[in-house]
Amino acid sequence: MALDQVNTLLLRQWNADIQDTPGWSLATIRLAVNVVRVFFNWCFLERLCDDLGRVLIAPSVKEKVEHTITPEEMVSLLQSCDDSIEGIRDASIIAMLYDTGFRATEICSLTLDGVHLDQKIWHKGDIFIVNYGVVQVKGGDEAQGWFEKETRDLLTTWLKIQTLVAQTTENAVFVAIGGNTPGQALTRSGLRGIVRRMGERVGISGVTPRAFRRGFTIAMDDAGASDNLKAKFGRWKFSAMIRRYTHAQRIGWQFKDFSPMGNLPNGPDS
Numbered sequence: 001m002a003l004d005q006v007n008t009l010l011l012r013q014w015n016a017d018i019q020d021t022p023g024w025s026l027a028t029i030r031l032a033v034n035v036v037r038v039f040f041n042w043c044f045l046e047r048l049c050d051d052l053g054r055v056l057i058a059p060s061v062k063e064k065v066e067h068t069i070t071p072e073e074m075v076s077l078l079q080s081c082d083d084s085i086e087g088i089r090d091a092s093i094i095a096m097l098y099d100t101g102f103r104a105t106e107i108c109s110l111t112l113d114g115v116h117l118d119q120k121i122w123h124k125g126d127i128f129i130v131n132y133g134v135v136q137v138k139g140g141d142e143a144q145g146w147f148e149k150e151t152r153d154l155l156t157t158w159l160k161i162q163t164l165v166a167q168t169t170e171n172a173v174f175v176a177i178g179g180n181t182p183g184q185a186l187t188r189s190g191l192r193g194i195v196r197r198m199g200e201r202v203g204i205s206g207v208t209p210r211a212f213r214r215g216f217t218i219a220m221d222d223a224g225a226s227d228n229l230k231a232k233f234g235r236w237k238f239s240a241m242i243r244r245y246t247h248a249q250r251i252g253w254q255f256k257d258f259s260p261m262g263n264l265p266n267g268p269d270s
Contacts, residue, residue: 110174
């Protein structure tokens with residue numbers, strides 16, 4: 001269809017029809033509408049057509065209350081991992097997720113040559129031993145995810161086994177064990193399945209890779225890290241998401257001080 005055949009009625013119809021696209025989430029629909037709107041806005045600025053983009057309306061994405069891994073849940077998850085090859089891999093995965101705040105894409109793309117263990121850093125005359133993994137973050141830049149000795153020990157144990165189960169050409173740190181692609185790099189869907197099953201095993205629902213990232217943020221906040229440090233350690237360019245993660249948790253324990261029922265003169269039964 002030629003550009004001069006497109007009109008507001010046609011775009012409104014498309015805008016309505018795309019809302020019912022099978023298998024598309026609200027976020028996907030919103031992205032598609034915004035892409036088309038940007039295109040027609042450009043056409044308008046170039047005087048190729050009328051201001052058609054103004055009729056397109058992107059659906060708002062509803063916010064959901066998602067799970068956040070707590071320190072107690074983290075202990076339960078780690079204790080549920082046995083000494084099998086799968087158990088050793090899974091323990092190192094969740095330790096890395098929780099300690100680095102890695103996104104699902106980041107941890108799945110972590111490579112063997114991107115892991116740096118027991119590196120020496122000199123600071124003000126002192127020597128510090130650090131561990132980190134280099135990953136590609138949003139936008140294509142590379143950034144570091146730092147982790148401490150406890151995670152290093154679990155990861156080291158896994159790396160000794162990884163060479164036995166990974167395909168010889170596979171450079172990924174975390175690989176599938178069994179399934180349709182044994183020995184190949186773990187996919188995002190594979191990762192989601194692993195942590196979901198781990199949660200179900202110990203009675204925790206809603207365990208996702210992002211739940212560990214939220215837990216990482218809250219743990220950092222509890223330890224007294226500033227928003228600037230949390231942004232650096234979590235590889236955020238903006239602090240809005242940090243505030244969203246921490247605010248959702250803080251408001252819960254603060255509520256007891258302001259609860260209408262909790263502040264009745266003589267209690268609710270008076």
